[in-house]
Amino acid sequence: MRILVTGGAGFIGSHTADRLVSLGHEVTVLDALTAPVHRGRKPNYLTPGAELYVGDVRNRDLLANLLRRTDAVYHFAAYQDYLTDFSTFTDVNITSTALVYETIVAERLEMMRVVVASSQAALGEGLYRCPGHGEQTPDMRPEAQLARSEWDIRCRVCGGPLEMLPTPERIHNPQNAYGMSKYGEELVAVNLGRRYGIPTTALRYSIVQGPRQSVYNAYSGACRIFNLHYLLGGAPTLYEDGEAVRDYVNIHDVVDANVLVLTDDRADGQVFNVGGGTPYTTREFAEVVRHQYGSDKPGVVSGEYRFGDTRHILSDIDAIKQLGWTPRRTPADSVAEYAAWLSGMDGLDEILAAADAKMRALGVVRKAGA
Numbered sequence: 592m593r594i595l596v597t598g599g600a601g602f603i604g605s606h607t608a609d610r611l612v613s614l615g616h617e618v619t620v621l622d623a624l625t626a627p628v629h630r631g632r633k634p635n636y637l638t639p640g641a642e643l644y645v646g647d648v649r650n651r652d653l654l655a656n657l658l659r660r661t662d663a664v665y666h667f668a669a670y671q672d673y674l675t676d677f678s679t680f681t682d683v684n685i686t687s688t689a690l691v692y693e694t695i696v697a698e699r700l701e702m703m704r705v706v707v708a709s710s711q712a713a714l715g716e717g718l719y720r721c722p723g724h725g726e727q728t729p730d731m732r733p734e735a736q737l738a739r740s741e742w743d744i745r746c747r748v749c750g751g752p753l754e755m756l757p758t759p760e761r762i763h764n765p766q767n768a769y770g771m772s773k774y775g776e777e778l779v780a781v782n783l784g785r786r787y788g789i790p791t792t793a794l795r796y797s798i799v800q801g802p803r804q805s806v807y808n809a810y811s812g813a814c815r816i817f818n819l820h821y822l823l824g825g826a827p828t829l830y831e832d833g834e835a836v837r838d839y840v841n842i843h844d845v846v847d848a849n850v851l852v853l854t855d856d857r858a859d860g861q862v863f864n865v866g867g868g869t870p871y872t873t874r875e876f877a878e879v880v881r882h883q884y885g886s887d888k889p890g891v892v893s894g895e896y897r898f899g900d901t902r903h904i905l906s907d908i909d910a911i912k913q914l915g916w917t918p919r920r921t922p923a924d925s926v927a928e929y930a931a932w933l934s935g936m937d938g939l940d941e942i943l944a945a946a947d948a949k950m951r952a953l954g955v956v957r958k959a960g961a
């Protein structure tokens with residue numbers, strides 16, 4: 592197939608493009624090489640054999656030109672950050688998706704599949720259960736609660752403890768501008784796909800880990816930060832009490848899922864969670880990274896928390912397992928590969944300091960009781 596990969600110079604896009612080329616597809620990448628992910632030049636890992644167009648996915652003429660000679664699209668280009676320019680999230684992530692469909696419909700293009708990258712952020716706090724009051728999908732925890740170091744979410748009826756459940760696709764409860772834009776992207780893609788007969792799949796990735804994840808983007812998360820701390824001889828901060836739960840999925844497993852839904856008719860019109868399937872507390876994940884570096888310094892609970900973080904989230908991956916996909920790599924595999932990738936890089940101490948300063952300047956990192 593002739594396949595267009597938007598955001599194909601990024602982390603997930605470039606690994607996907609590599610696999611597509613190795614499978615014999617003709618791959619075109621459309622990527623604006625945006626900061627802070629990129630530093631104004633092509634990354635050296637760019638897929639050999641893929642043709643790169645440097646440009647914005649919202650450039651109507653460029654997009655139309657590329658779609659005219661395309662059989663399938665992976666739409667990965669996205670804006671991801673903690674900043675408060677809410678309209679940029681909707682503009683880059685939702686408008687670009689609408690433009691893909693608008694062009695396909697206007698030009699009557701025959702598209703075999705459009706795959707859009709959604710996110711676990713569309714699930715928000717996810718699904719919980721109270722033994723007495725049943726299922727609940729809580730909202731963001733109030734600031735006053737976090738300031739008292741009360742981390743767990745409680746039943747909205749009786750105030751008792753809640754059990755966290757794996758969150759299936761039927762739940763969508765995004766709490767931040769990024770999550771809302773990803774849910775919007777999903778709605779646009781799946782609904783317009785159904786309405787106009789354009790085979791479409793949306794994949795809600797959990798936290799994806801592996802090499803090429805930008806070290807410059809504050810959004811890149813725990814894998815980057817924890818690796819940098821241990822590589823530089825320190826130990827990471829564990830926000831809250833270190834017991835928040837997440838699931839982590841390896842980049843090669845994500846690429847397996849991406850390739851699977853390209854041709855599987857059962858994926859048409861569907862949204863799938865693509866996650867690691869196994870819950871890890873932040874503390875447990877920090878231990879995975881600590882072992883990688885042979886450090887004797889565990890992560891440190893400092894009484895700090897991040898504004899807007901979900902307490903727990905674990906994606907239910909049963910639906911995509913029905914298609915034959917399952918995560919085959921562990922977070923330890925991802926960390927080992929990421930550490931090997933970092934080992935050749937200069938200036939990592941400055942990156943770590945800058946990331947920390949940025950999060951503090953944005954007021955994202957806060958201290959309980961302050």
Ligand SMILES: NC(=O)c1ccc[n+]([C@@H]2O[C@H](COP(=O)([O-])OP(=O)(O)OC[C@H]3O[C@@H](n4cnc5c(N)ncnc54)[C@H](O)[C@@H]3O)[C@@H](O)[C@H]2O)c1
Binds near residue numbers: 628646708
């Ligand atoms: N990495 C994760 O953990 C994760 C989790 C859930 C969802 N996702 C989604 O997966 C997709 C890929 O994420 P990633 O981690 O590879 O991110 P990334 O930042 O590494 O890659 C995104 C790429 O898109 C490009 N881009 C950004 N804005 C653009 C625009 N307007 N026009 C053209 N190109 C543009 C960037 O230059 C970058 O190369 C995104 O849609 C993201 O929302 C990622």
